[in-house]
Amino acid sequence: MFYVKKRDGRKERVAFDKITARINKLCYGLDLNFVDPVAVAQKVISGVYQGVSTVELDNLAAETAAYMTTKHPDYAILAARIAISNLHKETKKAFSTVIDDLYNYVNSKTKKRASMISETTYSTIMKHSEKLNSAVIYDRDYKYNYFGFKTLERSYLLRIDGKVAERPQHMLMRVAVGIHGEDVDAAIETYNLMSEKYFTHASPTLFNAGTPRPQLSSCFLLTMKDDSIEGIYETLKTCAMISKTAGGIGLNIHNIRSSGSYIAGTNGYSNGIIPMLRVYNNTARYVDQGGNKRPGAFAVYLETWHPDIFDFLDLKKNTGKEEASCELASKYGPYESYQGSPVSQGILQYDMWNVTPTDLWDWNLLKQKIAQHGVRNSLLLAPMPTASTSQILGFNECFEPYTSNIYTRRVLAGEFQVVNPWLLKDLVDLGLWSDQMKNKIISDNGSVQKVPGIPDELKAMYKTTWELSQKVIIDMAADRGAFIDQSQSLNIHIGEPTFAKLTSMHFYGWKKGLKTGMYYLRTKPAADAIKFTVDQLSLREVETAEESENIRNKRASILAIACSIENKEDCVMCSG
Template identity: 25%
Template sequence: MDTTAAPDRPSVSVTAPQTLRVIKRTGDVVPFDADKIAVALSKAFIAVEGDNAAASSRVRDFVQRASQSIEEAFLRRMPDGGTLHIEDIQDQVELALMRAGEQKVARAYVLYREEHARARAEASAEADIAKPHPTLNVTAPDGSTRPLDLGRVETLVRDACENLANVEADKIVEDSLKNLYDGVSVDGVSQALMMTARTLVEKDPNYTYVTARLLQDNLRREALSFLGIADEATYQEMADYYKPAFQAYIEKGIEFEQLDPRLAEFDLARLGDALDHTRDAQFTYLGLQTLYDRYFIHRDEVRYELPQVMFMRVAMGLALDEDDREARAIEFYELLSSFDYMASTPTLFNAGTVRSQLSSCYLTTVPDDLDSIYSAIRDNALLSKWAGGLGNDWTPVRALGSYIKGTNGKSQGVVPFLKVVNDTAVAVNQGGKRKGAVCAYLESWHLDIEEFLELRKNTGDDRRRTHDMNTANWVPDLFMKRVFDDQEWTLFSPATCPDLHDLYGAAFEKRYQEYEEMTRNGQLKLFKRVKAKDLWRKMLSMLFETGHPWITFKDPCNLRSPQQHAGVVHSSNLCTEITLNTSPDEIAVCNLGSINLAQHVVDGAFDGDKLKKTVRTAVRMLDNVIDINYYAVPQAERSNFKHRPVGLGIMGFQDALYAQDIAYASDEAVSFADTSMELVSYHAIEASADLAAERGRYESFEGSLWSQGVLPIDSIDKLKAERGEQYIEVDTSATQDWDRIREKIASQGMRNSNVMAIAPTATISNICGVSQSIEPTYQNLFVKSNLSGEFTVVNSYMVNDLKARGLWDEVMINDLKYYDGSVQPIDRIPDDLKAKYATAFEVEPKWLVEAAARRQKWIDQAQSLNLYIQGVSGKKLDVTYRMAWFRGLKTTYYLRALGATSVEKSTVDRGNLNAVSNASPGAAPAPSPAPAPEAKPEPKGIDDFLQGKSGSGSQAPSAGEIDELGCEACQ
């Protein structure tokens, strides 16, 4: 691709007005000349196909059309004239080649540009000549102006790029200067640098770290100036500034009545010395922006908390009652700031503040009287105010048509009250920090269950719809048996069958059959008989159509609960991972945090010794939450101190698989789910037993399964015995010495009634830059939307593997964009990488269920299990959810059958180049560039749906939207 003219170059007939100009790399401005585009295109073909290419009619016609198309695009963009940069024109040449399917020529052109960019950079460095640029002044906050300090800009960008491969500091500086103007604000300079870096994330994932580090310049300037430490500081200067900033922050926070005054009693100099400024460098842009927008403490909209200061504040808040507070605070800080473990969102929000509501979720039972119902709604409001997620058990409330003795009238049932609950969640939005979040549970024998199933529909009487809250089925084993055996099912009102609410297993089955007999002999008048399969079909149909109600299983939650002697599990929580007892006198509380599994894979192997250390510290931190916590209602305090439950979970499961070169849809992944959870369980249970030796057993320990030597793995036998061997199949293999743990519990007891639960981790996994919870990768390249904005997310593991095989280039990036982040349709990607980087909808749901079943045997609570199903049919849903029950799962969460926001998508035939669009619901990636498939029709009914005539897909929220619903109320 030399600079000589191409022979017989076709001419371009359209001439642009002289007002359209081009900025060259030298800084010179010249008139736009469309003929030069044709020259560039012709040279590109000659370089690949030889000198005869220019004479080819195919090439000549393409060059003519493409040149004219590019020119017309610029004229449409700037009809009144304007200025382009030479790079803008070259970008359009690239896209024209790729649009036409000229992949070889496009690839050569990309490589040519990259080679010359490197040569220019090297020549500039050798000559020690600054790049030409216009003279710019910067406007300070006080209105004064000063020349732009290019030296500082270059230092910031070099620091941001330090120790990161495949990033170009010079390119960021050069491209940013194009977007600056004379008089730009100081923040405007920072924004230009960040915006330039973030546009390059799709080219290399390391640019997300560059963008985050550039964002930190804003953070430092805002916080340090507010604290009176410095006007601004570089990354390197923070080694000296963090300690005084931390001390000034504690003083200001207490003065503003935002921080607990007891923080001043710590040895602040010792804690300040422990702050590690280098850990600021590990944030992704999404993670740091999330912290800035929603976590950092602020005053008058000024964030005066910095990342390492926040982690130390949380650590201090959790160490307030420790004997050696400083040592424990440093231990907790090390765990948080390294991302080995992350506390839940309420703990990050509130630890160390004057109102330390640190717990994640609350479970309540609503009694069947008007006063209690509205007291429960009031409790919802108070708990939601302090950032708690809510799970309400509404089964005791009498059904529609039930007799009301006090008024001699008939009840309107559960649904009108749920409308009030829905509106309360909207009104009390977790202290203004995020949306209120609540989930209502109803047992499948309740006479209002059919109307309950339709609460999230967009049609019907809106007074009997709840569009903003979640709902879940609480399904007894007996119902599932009748589905399997194609038998009838009877619906009752709890007003006439109140004891069913507190019964489970064989006792429930016996009593339920007695009530059925009473309907046959006329003793019970208010009931309804349906086919179990028909109700099951409606459950699945509504789940598919509206995303709700979720399907959770009453009997395994109770039969495997360590606390059977102390009450009944009447529901799960907002995110279906908590299974704790509730009653009118006790509101169950759970305190959550998650181990980052990805941080425990070292040199391609899972590091059990590191995991043990992390788990022991994490359990201690969670136990401390119980004593430090602020309780908005007395029933929650009573319950938490009596039982002391905690929920240690995991996140980054998919990242841990990548680091070990394991595909999610594989026996190896199922085995890793088993062994990794066994180790977490082993060390967590032992840590709680050792805390009991140090601090004492929890109050209701005697009579628990723990006190009987029955561990989670042992409780499977009880479930098998009560359900029947023919209705369950669970692997019960083990690798650890569990007898040693049983002996330790027998002698020491347990500090916590419950120890483990796997929450969704929607937000804290963003902070740590890993995959959520136990989720497979959603897409390998996509735009994630949440309250902090839109963020390009690229699978860095995939990029590194593709680079290692020489496959990562502009063509690959555009292929991934076109195919919505899927590697499956891209021919040049090897099969082993296609298997490894299969996305959530490309992994058969059976693998999700199998892995979850292996984890569930080790967990004393449950796990938030999202099910991804592509090409949904009634049969596939039926098989998947039956399998979940058959494998002994306690709960399931969202059915996700609808895509998240796509990345900017380049297409051949369509005119929506670089548009952000939504993927077609339920549509598989097209095997070749083609128009988007037509939208599928809505299901015409339950029968059509369950016969495989699937509709538009579940209305479950997209990935970004789910972040803003229930998930992050837990984590």
Template identity: 25%
Template structure:
């Protein structure tokens, strides 16, 4: 096997910082010599024999190339690397290659001979500023900043951070390298003490302050956290002026009463971020010019708040109210809102849903619309069901159609081409109903084999499944596939009306009145759907009839698809592109050990709904169909995040009746408060235009609409708890008489990125692992469950051995004997709990939600029987949609002696921390839990619709794939 070496970019001279503080040019030959000596020392005669036969030189060359590749990432950002970092990378390359004895000997040799104390900073050493000037290294300031960073953090102290920082110093170090040295010093300690994540973030904040203040002043400037307490108001005025001057921010923001605005800033909240949260903001959210960030956290939150309050009567009062919610992490707006609020192009909406009509002009117009909608960070859901299928007659050319798949290929490439300004990859999801004649080809779109012209490797796909199909699966009956040009009304029908029309078309086909159709066994098609879901992660399973029968807006249209993340269920047509505006309550900020803080939750929800409603009027619409739809119906989607953190705070295991009950009660209160808030807005601002005739206008709330679904299923295919605890009758009457401001109010989105910002678990997800490395566009981050660490400390169980055990057992407590059973149950990870608990909790939430929820399902050892039972169980429990199927990775947490990670960081350059990760699939271990267990054994099923086996191409969703931004 050969390894291609990635050389550092031209003009980059990589240098090595030695233990004595001297700096010398990097020389790869020294790595080769050291590796050769290591092999000869461990393998003795065998090693010399291998060397003589030229096998050893070849092996050494490969390992050296791997180390150079890792170092090249570092060279893209900085020019200096420490000796210890090179040794770390060498040992990691040995571990990856299976040369464990040689790696172990290297580690022992370093412990015995390489423990020389780092040099103390020389008083004559200098720091080089960005303009090339040299100034004396101010170690007193370094110590002060580190001292501020550890202040108030339990278990953290300045000494280890300062000691590690010293090891990175040399005369002439750049200001950027000095800041990075402090950040990386703290970062290496996170796995032993979660509090160092906050320390690392505060050190990154110090670097950001220097970057922002220097940019605005035009000369190098620095300020500590305590100095910024007084400096923030002046900074904010300078920042706003420069942002407007650069045409990045709406000039209207300068007309606010800046005295009131700056007096409300809370500089003390800047240190509240975890490292992952602040790094994410730095990389993707903060305003910058020429790559230099000049927006500090509180300025960011205030800019977003002012943008959302720009049309309020009391602009300053509302902006401060919104700012308080955002900066305290009680509620967080969605990524597009955070990106663009207060800017000159305020595209704040998250999701867009479209229907593609069956003519060439409409199809190519849909590509243009996708590009315009995605340009400003919108996620797309496209309904492709109306497009005629393969073999259907084309009247205009008297030819036969090539079906929907070739058009989907173009849609895929459009999503790739429009990457949202580099902030995140463009993303779309194509939906197709299960009766479409092209459904079997649609299932294959994400396969890695076959004709690549009929594959969409970058676009998500989802099945839009009617109830009639699942009835046929359970009855082991036949299913008929049609082309929509011959059965157009099937697209517009649902429930019993769909079933009757569908059966009528089957009879017409039997009479020869339908030209393009095909009969399949429903069980066989269901088997293929689940097999492809396992093999490729797509298409997702979503249910057409619950989405429509429970839709408040069924009087003015049909829900033809969900969105990119399967939580939005809004009507679409040729004339209306559905738009939804999202934000999420941080449930972790609304619980105490006693339960939900209902008073605070009500205040948060009321303000959040107002913020989301404001988005509709402020929003920059790129196409008229979106503007027309959004202003007419005014849908918003209030969701939640931090659900697992709330359970930890309450001491409730996710796999328990108590957790299911908490999901029910918490969502009931959110639903009650959200609907009430929309009624209040209707009284203040007026009802939404299409209110009359809606379920709302008939006094039918989400909890009531379940009876519509039960009636359509004749009571034999719906198993949903209808318990409620609040005074819904009074609210029902208010809704009916006063009206609603918004056609839809609730939807639970994935929240992967905004949860990172707030430092909590995403959405309604169970904990993935207690210790792992998370990868996203900002890099690789050590994540350790702070709730678990706190519990282990309380019982005297947190120590170095526990860290090692967590690594060895991939973040699971199950096999660690000394951990008590109650903690194992409380901190059980996603793959250690039965998926039915997740469905049960989701079912309880769904009864309160007028839209849907992004629900990932986890299976430890997938089999045909498990998938069949799980997805039919979700249907019986009344779910509207499901999202990714996640299965355990074949790879696991890095188990070498090395610490931490070596991720790609923009503000914190790669390779500066003396740590590294292993790419998935390169030797049995990986810090990135990626991929899925390779082929599973066939498992016969005892229920109707068995799956004989799951395919050999195991590729369900990669839970932390840094290139997958669908749920970021």
């Protein structure tokens, strides 16, 4: 007979029916035509060993459900519910109590006080503890999917002696108070907007708000101070300090001499920028204690987009904090160098791009208010790819297309495949999802374009970024640019980059007016990895039927290559 170790240290005989009942209880609202709580419970029971803890059982149950996500996206919700329920049992409930523990934390090794909450934030929370405690709604934790929650747990939630002390809702309220301070009503408003997933703050803000090191900025642009040992290492120190608090860095090194250049001070010759950049890269990795995750973006609005049902009024209500810059200026005056700026002359960003916005909002009224009061902020918007915060919210990276419709997640239990949840839901609804189809998509590197049986409209909708013209990606970025006053960063995906392709892409982005033509360049590996997870026998059964289609595709590829040779300027960025 197996015994389980309870959270309070007691030993209790393993009750298999209790495991099943707990999992079944967390399946409320899920599609039980596809989600099988008994199947999850059976796999958990098979992993029971003598002295296993209830925490370990919950972790096993969560990872088992996550492993089954390829059967239906609701399994990811079940996995999250199990993991979040486990965290709730392991943490204190009251927000102010958790903050008190974090503030009074004493490191168990050094025996020295190591407060994780700033004096100001702590005082505010203790002063308004009753109001703030009652505003926290812990059920909203269950709105995260499994991988979003695990991202929070791994990198964002504050820990005491290595054990997670915060719940996601605690973190969001800490961040809101860290931003707004004594303006508790504004803090609660921001908390509600974040916890309902209307928007999220960037990773540095989630990491640092309310702490003794409230560095909330995401991105820093630096120039090498001097082409000398002193200049290079002084700049390196600055980069290290930024990386320490999770800031992202863009470094201008145009003033560093090239490889082979004469060095008068040593009578030697320069090794060039590559060895120097390795030092910078390794330093950033070494001091990257906060994770250096990328910033956040709007979420719900992007995911639920549909022009016929989209709630523009709700969007305006929750993003109209751009208008707040004018409102703040009416109270505190405009920013220091406002006079003489384009906005002080009634010129907004869309005016500079010669674009006329829709008449959905009264832009003239806003300009009248700005003429009267000015604005408090010089620059407001700088969207960029949002890897971690998008993953937390369960969405793809901001305005980035999916790179693959199926990808691998690694957890302690091993590796398993995760399918684009929107594609999976559509295929399940059409009765098309099966293990054979999953194998085919994996074999095709996450593409659905050659999968038999999938309707053409779904193939068009679920093109990966490798199957989209990067010229179109840049065009869409330029369309957004008229309403982005700082800049935006976008990733460019070119499977096999050449100097010709990169030159074409950079100049095209420059001609379209983009201030940042590329954030990261993503390429494909020279050879595909061996797909051990694919059922090769099952796959071969359908390959014969596809041979004629492959021949047609090869002919099309030959024509595309010929086309690019004939007219390189037009075709170098085509998706063919």
